[in-house]
Amino acid sequence: MSKDDRLSLKLTSQEANAIMVMLDSDMEKTFDEGIDPIADWETLHFYAYQMLAYQAFKMAYVEKYG
Numbered sequence: 001m002s003k004d005d006r007l008s009l010k011l012t013s014q015e016a017n018a019i020m021v022m023l024d025s026d027m028e029k030t031f032d033e034g035i036d037p038i039a040d041w042e043t044l045h046f047y048a049y050q051m052l053a054y055q056a057f058k059m060a061y062v063e064k065y066g
Helices: 013-032 041-065
Strands: none
Touching: 013 041
């Protein structure tokens, strides 16, 4: 994805922290419950995109707010 294709969000550190806490909680809940690749094959693409979005936001968050 090129820089021109990226969406830029203007968030305060408090807003970014709230989103990060929410995403961390959601990731923990999703993967603590476990994923059965056979039973959950229809949602694996959703989980993959969810993880990619989480990774991109977390990297940007850490880079900006430490």
